[in-house]
Amino acid sequence: MAAHNFKHALFCAFITLLISYPILGFNLEAQGINITITGADTTTILGVLLAAVVVFLFQLFRDQIMGRVGDLTSLTAGKHKEPMAENRRAKIESWVLTGIVILALFWPFFMSRGAVDLATLVLIYIMLALGLNVVVGLAGLLDLGYVAFYAVGAYTFALLSQYLGVSFWFALPIGALLAATFGLVLGFPVLRLRGDYLAIVTLGFGEIIRILLNNWTNLTGGPNGIGGIPDPTLFGMEFGRRVKEEGNTSFHETFGIAYSGEHKVIFLYLIALVLAVFTALVIRRFMRMPVGRAWEALREDEIAARSLGLSRTAVKLSAFTIGAFFAGFAGTVFASKQGFISPESFVFLESAIILAIVVLGGMGSQIGVVLAAIAVTILPELAREFSEYRMLIFGAAMVLMMVWRPQGLMPMRRIHIELKKQE
Amino acid sequence: MLEVKNLSMRFGGLLAVDQVSLDVQEREIVSIIGPNGAGKTTVFNCMSGFYQPTGGQILFEGQEVQGRPDYKISRLGMVRTFQHVRLFNQMTVVENLLVAQHRHLNTNLVAGLLKTPSYREREQKSLDRAAYWLDRVGLMDLANREAGNLAYGQQRRLEIARCMVTEPKLLMLDEPAAGLNPAETKDLNQLIVSLKEDYCVSVVLIEHDMSLVMDISDRINVINQGRPLASGTPEEIRQNDDVIKAYLGEA
Numbered sequence: 001m002a003a004h005n006f007k008h009a010l011f012c013a014f015i016t017l018l019i020s021y022p023i024l025g026f027n028l029e030a031q032g033i034n035i036t037i038t039g040a041d042t043t044t045i046l047g048v049l050l051a052a053v054v055v056f057l058f059q060l061f062r063d064q065i066m067g068r069v070g071d072l073t074s075l076t077a078g079k080h081k082e083p084m085a086e087n088r089r090a091k092i093e094s095w096v097l098t099g100i101v102i103l104a105l106f107w108p109f110f111m112s113r114g115a116v117d118l119a120t121l122v123l124i125y126i127m128l129a130l131g132l133n134v135v136v137g138l139a140g141l142l143d144l145g146y147v148a149f150y151a152v153g154a155y156t157f158a159l160l161s162q163y164l165g166v167s168f169w170f171a172l173p174i175g176a177l178l179a180a181t182f183g184l185v186l187g188f189p190v191l192r193l194r195g196d197y198l199a200i201v202t203l204g205f206g207e208i209i210r211i212l213l214n215n216w217t218n219l220t221g222g223p224n225g226i227g228g229i230p231d232p233t234l235f236g237m238e239f240g241r242r243v244k245e246e247g248n249t250s251f252h253e254t255f256g257i258a259y260s261g262e263h264k265v266i267f268l269y270l271i272a273l274v275l276a277v278f279t280a281l282v283i284r285r286f287m288r289m290p291v292g293r294a295w296e297a298l299r300e301d302e303i304a305a306r307s308l309g310l311s312r313t314a315v316k317l318s319a320f321t322i323g324a325f326f327a328g329f330a331g332t333v334f335a336s337k338q339g340f341i342s343p344e345s346f347v348f349l350e351s352a353i354i355l356a357i358v359v360l361g362g363m364g365s366q367i368g369v370v371l372a373a374i375a376v377t378i379l380p381e382l383a384r385e386f387s388e389y390r391m392l393i394f395g396a397a398m399v400l401m402m403v404w405r406p407q408g409l410m411p412m413r414r415i416h417i418e419l420k421k422q423e
Numbered sequence: 424m425l426e427v428k429n430l431s432m433r434f435g436g437l438l439a440v441d442q443v444s445l446d447v448q449e450r451e452i453v454s455i456i457g458p459n460g461a462g463k464t465t466v467f468n469c470m471s472g473f474y475q476p477t478g479g480q481i482l483f484e485g486q487e488v489q490g491r492p493d494y495k496i497s498r499l500g501m502v503r504t505f506q507h508v509r510l511f512n513q514m515t516v517v518e519n520l521l522v523a524q525h526r527h528l529n530t531n532l533v534a535g536l537l538k539t540p541s542y543r544e545r546e547q548k549s550l551d552r553a554a555y556w557l558d559r560v561g562l563m564d565l566a567n568r569e570a571g572n573l574a575y576g577q578q579r580r581l582e583i584a585r586c587m588v589t590e591p592k593l594l595m596l597d598e599p600a601a602g603l604n605p606a607e608t609k610d611l612n613q614l615i616v617s618l619k620e621d622y623c624v625s626v627v628l629i630e631h632d633m634s635l636v637m638d639i640s641d642r643i644n645v646i647n648q649g650r651p652l653a654s655g656t657p658e659e660i661r662q663n664d665d666v667i668k669a670y671l672g673e674a
């Protein structure tokens with residue numbers, strides 16, 4: 001055991017050196033037209049060596065260290081606590097959630113503009129993650145091209161407003177429905193696919209949409225994107241300093257208050273909040289309805305589900321369509337918030353981040369997904385100084401999660417159903 | 424009510440099932456026995472629509488069902504269990520039973536979102552039916568456990584209950600006694616008989632446990648190497664020389 005550990009540790013240290021020395025230990029310097037390699041300074045090399053030693057020691061005593069850490073987490077997670085009575089727990093949970101939503105309603109009035117703006121982004125990601133949670137977490141269909149539906153929602157609003165002057169409130173349902181249609185259309189060819197193959201095809205679909213938006217220059221403006229997307233209005237009241245559209249009034253004049261740019265930001269935040277809550281509630285209902293149970297049954301055992309009369313086609317398509325619908329929602333809000341969209345906002349990385357949120361939060365768990373969305377969106381903003389290492393931190397967090405909580409932050413809990421005893 | 428005529432199933436060069444015929448009357452328990460690899464489960468897979476038979480005819484209540492998609496056959500009232508228990512492991516016991524009633528429920532999304540009275544009523548009905556069957560197979564106390572955590576014998580019973588909530592006319596059980604202890608097998612025996620007697624369900628049974636088969640079957644079909652070997656009442660089968668040679672003698 002010890003010998004094996006030693007060998008393994010030595011190997012890991014060697015790999016560390018092998019990977020980091022060429023990357024950090026050499027510098028390429030341009031001298032005229034030639035490029036020469038120079039060695040890095042001693043501190044860098046010492047750093048690389050130190051890292052190798054740390055890796056070596058960690059791997060050597062890995063069992064002891066992980067054992068320690070395991071003890072710690074079991075304490076914090078309250079593993080030995082008695083579980084609360086089911087109905088009481090549900091009641092407390094719903095009160096706490098209502099409280100948080102009410103708090104979130106008033107919170108922006110006391111915060112800075114930047115914070116509210118960031119919170120709006122968080123809410124958009126919450127909507128996206130909740131929607132993807134239906135597809136990946138509940139129905140178990142690994143979708144790597146989810147961002148395509150987000151793009152469809154955003155571009156629908158952008159194009160409609162640019163060419164037809166449609167307002168936010170009209171574009172919202174249209175964008176969502178169009179995204180849902182795309183979900184339905186994508187669903188058909190991938191019905192027979194599962195697992196890796198499904199992931200590849202959806203990944204391809206995501207890219208097709210992005211490349212299409214990029215190249216259909218006549219319609220979408222290509223890489224230049226679409227600007228001047230109008231802000232949402234409140235019963236025809238605009239939030240700009242001057243009214244842009246004939247017949248509208250402006251918010252600050254109607255209420256006789258001084259103009260402030262913050263009004264618009266707060267209003268967008270509130271719209272996003274309402275939509276996010278709406279998304280969460282609707283999907284929560286779906287989870288408890290026959291369709292939600294069918295999604296999960298298909299994930300658990302497709303053959304058994306079919307033997308009980310569930311149509312694979314209908315179940316998978318409904319998951320894809322509903323997931324896409326909420327992505328369309330989020331896309332419309334996003335377009336309105338940014339005022340400008342381009343294909344660059346809908347790259348594969350976005351899909352990956354949304355998927356990471358779902359996995360991080362715990363597949364199928366709504367509260368977990370919301371928490372993860374907050375964490376994944378806010379942490380990079382807080383750690384702006386380390387922005388170069390953002391991806392590194394992201395990767396490290398993923399690895400840590402895999403080791404400690406493979407089931408996610410808050411794994412999905414089953415609904416407790418009371419049955420009446422039959423006489 | 425079920426008639427299988429000259430069923431054949433070919434996988435490439437292998438003729439797994441060759442000219443097997445079978446008929447099941449109402450309220451009858453018909454067993455299919457045969458050595459391992461004889462093609463019993465393949466017959467089941469053809470009947471339940473998992474395979475498209477390469478030859479022959481399957482009539483269920485006068486309708487041809489061969490080649491129809493599996494979920495449609497199941498909706499006609501032919502429901503099966505599996506050789507290896509296939510439950511929805513991460514879902515609770517009740518949820519397993521609710522999923523099975525999918526087609527009895529109002530699946531209208533809007534009705535469900537708004538919780539219309541008719542939706543609630545049906546949901547309640549399916550809950551009651553689930554409760555009834557849980558009580559019937561003795562799993563009431565475990566209703567909110569995850570199905571994957573049940574003991575093996577309980578999983579077997581849950582699988583049968585899950586078929587029964589769909590209100591089938593014909594139940595196809597694939598080795599329901601596999602892995603059960605003698606006491607559990609006896610319970611199963613009584614359960615299957617009561618399904619026939621009290622719920623008017625016909626049963627097709629694949630089983631290796633001879634005492635169970637001989638006990639409850641009205642008729643038995645023996646298959647050997649994909650071909651029908653014999654069929655008749657338990658008494659006839661017991662005395663059939665070919666059967667004894669091919670199967671019982673070895674056991």
